[in-house]
Amino acid sequence: MPSAPPSEKPGPEYGDRLHRITEVCLLAGKIILQNGGETQRVEDTMMRIAAAYGIERSHSFVMPTGIIFAIDSGSYTTRLVRMADRSTNLKKVSMVNHISRRIVRGELDAEEAGKLLQEIQDSPHEYPNTLKVLAATAASGCLLIMFGGVWQDCFPVGIIAGIGFTLYLLLSKYVQIRFFSEFVPSLVIGLLAILAVNYGLGRDLDKIIIGSVMPLVPGLHITNAVRDLMAGHLVSGLSKGAEAFLTAFAIGCGIAAALALQ
Known part of the structure; x- marks a missing residue:
């Protein structure tokens, strides 16, 4: 189950949690964008995942060659990821959508979601x-x-x-x-x-x-x-x-x- 929303205890654990959430959001957005998803779907997916983990204020800027994602947690935590290649693989887009729905339903914490998304990223999931x-x-x-x-x-x-x-x-x-x-x-x-x-x-x-x-x-x-x-x-x-x-x-x-x- 996802951990509780960030609250009164900013510290090392809180910072690590924000880092994991940011990684999950960026990886989900990267997979969708690399494999033929439209910009609105990328931004919506990242913001929904962040909201499911208790981050109500997040911002994203998506371009075909990169994603900028920021979490407003008192001070902004901003990350940039670039993409050198893009293809069309709607199966991966569908798999990321399925994982994001599980996150919203509270079935996956950030660490579990990150592992599943990394498996999707690393495996081809392509037709021969x-x-x-x-x-x-x-x-x-x-x-x-x-x-x-x-x-x-x-x-x-x-x-x-x-x-x-x-x-x-x-x-x-x-x-x-x-x-x-x-x-x-x-x-x-x-x-x-x-x-x-x-x-x-x-x-x-x-x-x-x-x-x-x-x-x-x-x-x-x-x-x-x-x-x-x-x-x-x-x-x-x-x-x-x-x-x-x-x-x-x-x-x-x-x-x-x-x-x-x-």
Whole structure:
């Protein structure tokens, strides 16, 4: 059970308790932000956790590359954590939400919650790359039909999307510059789509390209950017919007380069 709210006895134990609470709040916010959560969810989760441990006055400032969190306990206890990499793993976001609800219900103290959050942070909790590629292959065929394509193009679209997404996963692992890890798969997708149409394996070049690149499109980043802007988080919204724009720009450049080589 969580210990009682801070009260009359400021001292070493009180300071240690504030430190543990701050660590739990920051780790929960970091996991959510790193794995595709929106800014409002990060701030709300951290403040709810702090309130559940008796800290009624806490403040947070969240950006895509870092979190500043402060506890007002007579004198401010402020911490900053930076994030160098971000990905999309909504399973981790869901697991942190579950732990935060348990904290609010009084089922976990700060030490137990910290251990559980650290386990989530350290373990990948990701689907295998094979399953990701299969999902991209199936989704691209469905998206082709949704955008007005013909059933005949489903097979080449699935193959092209699978190759492009596999290349994207490999480059994302070994290439630090995101632009190239998105540009090169788009270029390959465009070239393969042109070859498929030229050799009679596909009919509609535009629809094949659209269906094949859709698994690379940053849909979650665009959604989070809009939600952050609507919630008044202008810095985060504009930053995430710029990141989504750069990804879309890289995809567009890759396709344009392929069409130019046609």
